[in-house]
Amino acid sequence: MRRNSFSQRNTALFIIIAIVFFAFLNFFQNQIKNSFYLISSPIQKTFWNAGQKFYTSFETIYEIKNLKIKNQELKQENNRLLSEIASLNELVKENETLRKALDIELEKEFKLILADITSKDTSQDSILINKGLKDKILNGMVVITEEKVLLGKISEAYKDFSRVALISNKESTFSGEILATSSEEKISGIIQGREKSSLSFIRIPQDKKIFEQDIIITCALGGNFPSGLLVGKIKTVKKSDTEPFQQAEILPFFNIKKIQKIFIIRNAY
Amino acid sequence: MLIKNFKKILIALFVFYFLSLFQSSFLVHFSFAGITLNLIFIIVLLLSIFENKKISEQLYKEKFWLKYSTLGAILGGFFLDIFSSQFIGFHILILLGTVAVIKIILKKYVRILI
Numbered sequence: 001m002r003r004n005s006f007s008q009r010n011t012a013l014f015i016i017i018a019i020v021f022f023a024f025l026n027f028f029q030n031q032i033k034n035s036f037y038l039i040s041s042p043i044q045k046t047f048w049n050a051g052q053k054f055y056t057s058f059e060t061i062y063e064i065k066n067l068k069i070k071n072q073e074l075k076q077e078n079n080r081l082l083s084e085i086a087s088l089n090e091l092v093k094e095n096e097t098l099r100k101a102l103d104i105e106l107e108k109e110f111k112l113i114l115a116d117i118t119s120k121d122t123s124q125d126s127i128l129i130n131k132g133l134k135d136k137i138l139n140g141m142v143v144i145t146e147e148k149v150l151l152g153k154i155s156e157a158y159k160d161f162s163r164v165a166l167i168s169n170k171e172s173t174f175s176g177e178i179l180a181t182s183s184e185e186k187i188s189g190i191i192q193g194r195e196k197s198s199l200s201f202i203r204i205p206q207d208k209k210i211f212e213q214d215i216i217i218t219c220a221l222g223g224n225f226p227s228g229l230l231v232g233k234i235k236t237v238k239k240s241d242t243e244p245f246q247q248a249e250i251l252p253f254f255n256i257k258k259i260q261k262i263f264i265i266r267n268a269y
Numbered sequence: 270m271l272i273k274n275f276k277k278i279l280i281a282l283f284v285f286y287f288l289s290l291f292q293s294s295f296l297v298h299f300s301f302a303g304i305t306l307n308l309i310f311i312i313v314l315l316l317s318i319f320e321n322k323k324i325s326e327q328l329y330k331e332k333f334w335l336k337y338s339t340l341g342a343i344l345g346g347f348f349l350d351i352f353s354s355q356f357i358g359f360h361i362l363i364l365l366g367t368v369a370v371i372k373i374i375l376k377k378y379v380r381i382l383i
Binding site: 119121 | 290292293296297298299302303305336339349352353355357365
């Protein structure tokens with residue numbers, strides 16, 4: 001009985017010491033995490049590449065049965081895009097003429113830093129990349145893919161690594177709009193992260209017409225991200241007469257499992 | 270005795286470190302509906318349910334008062350915290366809480382007949 005209470009007392013004491021110890025560790029969190037990432041990065045890279053290879057192989061096997069339907073869909077989309085290119089070419093010519101007339105300088109290209117993904121947080125939508133403060137990466141910098149698809153923002157920059165909070169992270173909120181031709185009306189709203197690689201497009205006025213497959217891009221309204229970056233496609237539209245706004249579910253353009261390289265924008269604005 | 274337990278802790282340390290790397294870099298590619306298999310959580314859960322009474326008594330005799338499940342929760346939680354965006358201690362607290370809840374349920378409501 002006495003021995004049992006002694007054991008319980010010791011366990012309680014150990015747990016208290018452990019809590020104090022781990023709380024103390026948080027003061028040096030960045031240094032500790034960076035050291036662990038530095039030691040683990042070769043193993044993580046190997047695991048990441050192996051995971052990507054396995055995923056691609058399994059996906060190919062799984063997708064074979066849907067190949068015919070997908071091919072048909074892609075052909076239709078290709079035709080639609082070709083007609084859009086034709087109308088955009090007209091706009092480019094018009095734009096160039098106007099720029100010359102107004103003597104406006106061409107928009108400067110982004111200065112980009114190339115990085116690799118090392119790991120993904122299993123409980124939240126955030127990833128770890130192999131560039132950090134040493135490579136002049138700072139908190140808040142915008143991260144995109146090579147196709148100009150918006151991935152997220154640097155949330156924590158360590159010495160050699162950085163953590164990127166994906167746009168699907170529950171803390172991510174920014175302004176977006178539906179990609180429209182010059183004749184169409186601009187429809188903007190707020191894009192909110194829903195975790196598990198899903199996004200919501202909210203605060204869209206009831207009178208605006210939005211459709212499935214509409215493309216969402218960023219707009220400079222909130223000042224979070226540069227305008228014109230691709231976000232995703234509308235998956236489903238939720239409209240209710242009792243609500244003042246309508247909302248939609250967005251399917252992001254990025255798939256973390258397939259991304260090889262990412263880019264950090266150094267001069268977003 | 271101390272060296273024997275130190276060896277056990279060291280092995281547990283490597284196992285949990287390896288598992289945390291494996292699930293954050295490899296298993297994330299095989300998430301279903303956005304949920305990734307959390308091997309550390311499963312192991313701690315199994316440890317706290319099936320922790321052998323004899324082993325626990327043996328550890329008790331050896332005056333090693335820290336149970337395997339508690340040790341697993343601390344080490345596993347620590348590595349989960351390192352490879353996540355949470356503060357150090359977040360997963361440790363969750364896992365310790367889970368172990369405590371399981372132990373209470375097993376002690377109060379489950380009777381195993383041998």
